[in-house]
Amino acid sequence: MTLSHIRKLMLSSLLLFTSFAVSAQPFVFTAIPDEDETKLVERFRGIADYLQEELGVEVRYIPVKSYAAAISAFRNNQVQLAWFGGLSGVQARELVPGSEALAQGVEDEAFYNYFIAHTSTGLEMSDTLPEEMRGKTFTFGSKGSTSGRLIPEYHIRRVFNEAPEDVFSRVGFSGNHTRTLRLVEAGTYELGAINFAVWEKELADGNIDTDEVKVIWKTPAYPNYQWSIRGDVDERYGDGFKEKVRQALLNMDDPELLESFPRSGFIPTENENYEPIRSVAEQIGILD
Template sequence: MRWLLALLLTLISVNALADTFRFTAIPDENEDRLVARFDRVADYLSQQTGLDVEYVPVKSYPAAVSAFRNDQVQLAWFGGLTGVQARSLVPNSEAIAQGKEDAAFRSYYIANASTGIAADQQELPDAIRGHSFTFGAKTSTSGRLMPEYYLRQRFEQSPQQLFSRVGFSGDHTRTIALVESGAYDIGAVNYKVWQAEVRQHKVDTNKVHVIWKSPRYPDYQWTIRGDVDQHFGEGTRAAVRQALLDMTDPELLKSFPREGFIPVSNDDYEPIKRVGKQLGLLR
């Protein structure tokens, strides 16, 4: 009888866990802002799907991937690279929606005004050589993967060969702050974060400015685990996807910031997978 009681308790525990649908997001900005944003998204998804939805914050990009792999979350707002990583670890997981802007995303390279590097140049300037440089997080698509790819393409050198010092800030807002303060001369950031920070007067553009804008590439997306229908009921994946595509609340969208969400598939991220393998960030 004891084994039966133990089994029943285990099943109750599993079912209780499955009653809550959890999601996370890569921590690409200040944590307090992310919690405020995604708690509202959790409320919206709950209303639209009938699920009990909870946002689970994480401390790093790898932690977001691990939470998805370990089924601690069933849905995640990933960057291009982290999405590819996560889907490779969970069978049948799928990219289900991306921001309208994410089909043609880009990185901005920014410089402290003291460097004397001119703004808005047509190509990455030779003048960046020998300066200090900071990426964002080590597995950020817009803050590391694609910026490093374009640096190598332009100069045929690694960042360590090109710059006097190379760092990783951890997130885009931190990159902007470090370059503005002069702690690093140059950095690479998500263009949407830069635009939002400038629009909200959180950047002193007399101290830091954009020196080059990268070509376009696919980036952020919502990725869902392949077993959600099994755990939460048939049609869960479709319901969550439709709720994201139907998100029209200006305040919710402004917090991303995105104009809206559009359909996407795993195949759309083949360019990210290819570059990730070239740089040794993917197997």
């Protein structure tokens, strides 16, 4: 009994292997895990289906657990396309010569952040980061996030002239924007920094208890999320493939897909647009 069982098992696994071998070289992409995973998977499976249709090759999305994992997968050529934040895009393209920022969301050209506070702090919306923030608890998003870490830290250092650990009594990294929102809403942290797009979307969906948490400051604009692609995709998937991907992204007009990001559409961009992000990262010491 066991023997026939084993044989069946080996046969099926063999078939499994060959089926992968036949459909070799799918076009794979990933995205930084900046929000709840369920939402990401839903969103990017839709994108995968869309791209597969437009590009005529098999397209797969793989979810990752950290920003660094997204960058490493891109660098290691295990994914060829990625939806990066400003900072992760700069880091990734630095590591992969020839890679390019292809397209960004309309909103990403001038992205901004909210600093949010639990209502018990008594802080209100103001024109700058209020001095009363000092001594409270504060959470960033992910360690490698632009809007969750880099930009907030930059402004905290600029205003207080000190490292965040010295300004606040406790500094944490929630992991992603949705969690920053939940943690501040619950009062686990008194303050937090969140990207405006997540905040606005959650607010519109009625997922924020505005009696518990409110926006206290809006940052100046900076360039953020973008689709980045490896430089060697043309060799691998045929001449003009990169342009095809760019066009597919720019042509995306399915309101449901766009709404899931949420972006109103995608526009072309290039590596140079992210120079401000690089210089901020170098100032803070995240980039060498």
